[in-house]
Amino acid sequence: MNLVASTSYPTITSSTNPVYCDVIIPILLPNTYTWEVPPAFQAAVQKGIRVEVALRNKKYAGIVKKVHQQKPELFQPKPILSVLDELPVIYETQLQFWEWLSQYYLCSEGEVMQAALPAHLKLSGESILIWNEGFIVDSVQLSDDEFLLAEALEIRKELRLTEVQQVLSSNHIYPVIKKLIDKKACFIWESLQDKYKPKTETFIQLQTPYTNESELEKLLNQWSKAPKQLELLLAYLHFAKTNGEVIQSELLKKSGASAAQLKALIDKGVLVAKKKIVNRIKELPKNIQINFKLSDAQNAALHQIKTIWQQKQVCLLHGVTASGKTQLYIQLIKEAIETGKQVLYLLPEIALTAQIIRRLQDSLGGYVAVYHSKFNANERVEIWNKVKDGESAVIIGARSSVLLPFKNLGLIIVDEEQDSSFKQQDPAPRYHARDAAIYLGTLTNAKVLLGSATPSVETYYNCQTEKYGLVELLQRFGDAAMPSIEIVDIKKSPGKQKGKVAISEKLMQQLQQTIQQKKQAILFQNRRGYSPYLMCQTCGWIPQCKHCAVTLTYHKAKNTLICHYCGTYYPVIQTCMACGSHQFIQKNFGTEKIEELLIEALPNAQIARMDLDAVRGKHDHDKLIQQFEQHKIDVLVGTQMVVKGLDFENVQLVGIIDADSILSFTDFRVNERAFQLMEQVSGRSGRKDGKGLVLIQVNNTQHPVLNFIKNHDFKALYDFELESRKIYHYPPFSRLIKIIFKHKNRNIAEDAAIKFQQLLSAKFKPYINGPSIPVIERIRNLYIWELLIKLPKNNTLVQQCKQAIIINMNNLKAQQPFKSIQIVIDVDPY
Numbered sequence: 086m087n088l089v090a091s092t093s094y095p096t097i098t099s100s101t102n103p104v105y106c107d108v109i110i111p112i113l114l115p116n117t118y119t120w121e122v123p124p125a126f127q128a129a130v131q132k133g134i135r136v137e138v139a140l141r142n143k144k145y146a147g148i149v150k151k152v153h154q155q156k157p158e159l160f161q162p163k164p165i166l167s168v169l170d171e172l173p174v175i176y177e178t179q180l181q182f183w184e185w186l187s188q189y190y191l192c193s194e195g196e197v198m199q200a201a202l203p204a205h206l207k208l209s210g211e212s213i214l215i216w217n218e219g220f221i222v223d224s225v226q227l228s229d230d231e232f233l234l235a236e237a238l239e240i241r242k243e244l245r246l247t248e249v250q251q252v253l254s255s256n257h258i259y260p261v262i263k264k265l266i267d268k269k270a271c272f273i274w275e276s277l278q279d280k281y282k283p284k285t286e287t288f289i290q291l292q293t294p295y296t297n298e299s300e301l302e303k304l305l306n307q308w309s310k311a312p313k314q315l316e317l318l319l320a321y322l323h324f325a326k327t328n329g330e331v332i333q334s335e336l337l338k339k340s341g342a343s344a345a346q347l348k349a350l351i352d353k354g355v356l357v358a359k360k361k362i363v364n365r366i367k368e369l370p371k372n373i374q375i376n377f378k379l380s381d382a383q384n385a386a387l388h389q390i391k392t393i394w395q396q397k398q399v400c401l402l403h404g405v406t407a408s409g410k411t412q413l414y415i416q417l418i419k420e421a422i423e424t425g426k427q428v429l430y431l432l433p434e435i436a437l438t439a440q441i442i443r444r445l446q447d448s449l450g451g452y453v454a455v456y457h458s459k460f461n462a463n464e465r466v467e468i469w470n471k472v473k474d475g476e477s478a479v480i481i482g483a484r485s486s487v488l489l490p491f492k493n494l495g496l497i498i499v500d501e502e503q504d505s506s507f508k509q510q511d512p513a514p515r516y517h518a519r520d521a522a523i524y525l526g527t528l529t530n531a532k533v534l535l536g537s538a539t540p541s542v543e544t545y546y547n548c549q550t551e552k553y554g555l556v557e558l559l560q561r562f563g564d565a566a567m568p569s570i571e572i573v574d575i576k577k578s579p580g581k582q583k584g585k586v587a588i589s590e591k592l593m594q595q596l597q598q599t600i601q602q603k604k605q606a607i608l609f610q611n612r613r614g615y616s617p618y619l620m621c622q623t624c625g626w627i628p629q630c631k632h633c634a635v636t637l638t639y640h641k642a643k644n645t646l647i648c649h650y651c652g653t654y655y656p657v658i659q660t661c662m663a664c665g666s667h668q669f670i671q672k673n674f675g676t677e678k679i680e681e682l683l684i685e686a687l688p689n690a691q692i693a694r695m696d697l698d699a700v701r702g703k704h705d706h707d708k709l710i711q712q713f714e715q716h717k718i719d720v721l722v723g724t725q726m727v728v729k730g731l732d733f734e735n736v737q738l739v740g741i742i743d744a745d746s747i748l749s750f751t752d753f754r755v756n757e758r759a760f761q762l763m764e765q766v767s768g769r770s771g772r773k774d775g776k777g778l779v780l781i782q783v784n785n786t787q788h789p790v791l792n793f794i795k796n797h798d799f800k801a802l803y804d805f806e807l808e809s810r811k812i813y814h815y816p817p818f819s820r821l822i823k824i825i826f827k828h829k830n831r832n833i834a835e836d837a838a839i840k841f842q843q844l845l846s847a848k849f850k851p852y853i854n855g856p857s858i859p860v861i862e863r864i865r866n867l868y869i870w871e872l873l874i875k876l877p878k879n880n881t882l883v884q885q886c887k888q889a890i891i892i893n894m895n896n897l898k899a900q901q902p903f904k905s906i907q908i909v910i911d912v913d914p915y
């Protein structure tokens with residue numbers, strides 16, 4: 086959408102000292118652009134505030150990166166159109182951090198800004214304004230323009246920016262919009278999934294004279310009749326003290342009082358009911374209450390970590406599963422809060438469950454706030470502001486919370502540091518949150534603690550080379566033993582079943598026994614759906630996605646074939662496209678099939694499934710975990726989701742259904758990943774009593790990784806891996822940059838890759854691998870070709886190569902027929 090340039094802005098006088106500013110706008114631009122600051126705005130413009138600028142007839146709210154007096158040589162800068170903020174929305178540190186991210190990961194600062202800023206701070210032509218249903222027009226002072234817009238929004242509920250222009254009969258709309266957002270009259274809605282539905286709840290509060298303690302005391306002392314009402318009032322007071330806020334429905338439920346009794350108290354003017362927009366996360370009182378004592382081993386580890394931090398900025402806590410790492414984090418967080426510092430606690434998205442949040446809140450109460458991608462725009466901007474003001478002391482969050490504007494960061498914890506979900510895949514910035522966090526630590530002088538039961542090879546190597554400190558907790562808490570691991574050879578299953586069973590006899594026996602003993606089990610299978618593919622019985626033809634080079638997965642509940650890459654649904658195929666036969670067999674098994682088998686085989690047990698299909702809703706995942714915690718489920722079947730950091734004390738048995746599929750990825754990290762995954766799932770068993778059993782079903786029983794898992798021997802895995810990484814020049818011995826070329830036309834994608842390789846070869850020939858076709862050669866109708874660059878760890882060389890990549894990318898894209906090619910640069914691909 087274009088916003089036509091207007092003439093109503095301050096005109097530039099030929100002042101003797103023209104002032105310019107470099108502004109980051111949320112789009113891909115090779116550089117930051119420069120605008121002129123008209124004299125009228127010169128006093129207001131400073132680093133970190135937003136200004137309205139126009140570029141190629143589109144308007145943006147951009148962030149001022151630098152104010153200076155150097156006139157650009159090559160063009161006449163345009164004036165900025167308006168100033169949106171009085172105070173910066175980000176700190177200098179964030180500007181430095183964004184610059185680093187863009188330089189390291191080869192993307193624009195605009196792309197970093199796009200990822201970092203909540204929608205509300207990112208006005209652009211595409212934004213849509215949404216009316217806040219909870220807003221009462223008379224409750225705040227509005228200027229004429231603000232009132233006009235508020236009124237239009239109240240009637241129409243949402244307006245595009247062009248419509249806002251019409252309403253205000255002006256092009257100069259950003260400042261008005263900004264004011265209305267600040268006053269919470271409306272929200273910005275950016276993407277469809279994000280549609281903001283404010284949730285309201287009725288809260289009970291004390292009515293005015295009684296908010297004063299002595300008045301309240303008087304009231305209580307003089308209370309004579311209506312004992313039930315007094316009871317309710319006391320219940321209210323108790324809640325208010327422990328919970329901070331009191332929701333009407335919860336008060337009635339917990340106190341057992343009736344609505345009539347509550348109404349009587351309201352009518353008497355003692356209490357008052359108020360409808361308010363609520364956040365998903367409850368506000369708890371800011372109390373620290375540690376009701377556990379660290380063990381000697383934990384205390385020793387704590388002491389070592391602090392000693393290391395005197396010398397080094399980063400420390401790895403390598404603690405086996407259930408060694409009590411979380412408890413140690415809590416202690417460190419508490420100490421950081423007490424010195425007035427902020428803490429960032431990074432977790433992989435799927436580990437970020439109500440369970441871990443509750444564990445932290447139990448000890449740290451209202452100091453803990455949560456931030457992740459499932460939050461709507463409004464929640465995000467609220468947290469953004471609280472972090473910026475230093476009001477939120479502890480942020481638990483997934484990857485993107487590393488981009489929050491911390492005011493006073495003192496400690497960063499990266500739990501499950503090995504997890505691949507810390508790496509952003511698409512879109513840019515393709516950053517690794519752990520590595521970015523470490524850089525943020527240097528910028529802010531915050532200490533960094535990486536935690537894992539199965540550290541990544543790179544991190545452990547950094548410990549071995551003494552770049553990071555290392556602290557180990559190699560015993561489980563309370564001396565619980567590590568689970569015992571048994572390999573079940575699927576080849577030895579009887580008769581026809583040979584090599585193909587989903588659940589071996591041995592696993593079934595153990596399941597029955599576990600249930601008899603009133604214990605729980607987790608079965609892990611890393612494929613969802615019913616059967617990973619259908620195959621023609623006559624000729625072996627397998628149905629494939631029309632847009633991607635992958636086989637389709639059969640989902641029985643939906644009776645469809647689904648492409649797990651692009652999400653396209655297909656009707657179940659009845660006739661083989663190759664030979665016309667009507668006989669199909671189901672090959673292999675997904676979580677859905679295993680669930681079905683279990684329901685059949687264990688009719689008296691409660692079976693549940695946890696995978697992407699089963700937990701679509703915002704709270705489904707948490708609900709399942711809670712039900713499992715409360716032992717309403719005996720056997721939980723799931724994908725990766727059941728793996729991460731969950732703490733269930735009653736789980737005795739873990740079954741890994743198909744280890745071959747985990748061991749056979751084509752990726753240089755396959756062994757490392759397989760070890761991490763299996764060790765992590767295994768770690769869910771026997772956490773309390775140490776009587777856990779893990780059964781690993783596998784064909785390839787001789788795979789070396791199985792031995793490491795059997796002995797829980799991380800170091801052996803590490804040595805084994807390091808050896809082969811060295812031979813094949815993989816990290817930690819090299820730095821990888823992957824360049825991906827995508828095009829509708831296979832030949833153009835290929836030619837682009839070849840051409841790029843030639844361009845780069847002038848200086849970097851020995852380091853270039855490819856061009857090659859990835860395992861999945863087509864996704865969403867785009868053919869893919871790749872180059873992999875393996876650079877020695879030499880900073881100058883890496884810098885030069887990065888520069889060459891950018892220059893050649895721009896060159897290539899300027900040539901026919903490569904104008905429409907998509908080039909993705911992935912630094913440190915995962």
Ligand SMILES: Nc1ncnc2c1ncn2[C@@H]1O[C@H](COP(=O)(O)OP(=O)(O)OP(=O)(O)O)[C@@H](O)[C@H]1O
Pocket residue numbers: 377378379380383404405406407408409410411412413537538562729730731732768772
């Ligand atoms: N000092 C302590 N006092 C009481 N309970 C503890 C203590 N330390 C740990 N625990 C308990 O031991 C169990 C395992 O601890 P925790 O979940 O912190 O392990 P972890 O190292 O984070 O495990 P994982 O890597 O598998 O996630 C938890 O139930 C925890 O409450």
Ligand SMILES: [Zn+2]
Pocket residue numbers: 630631632633648649650651652653865
């Ligand atoms: Zn597809």
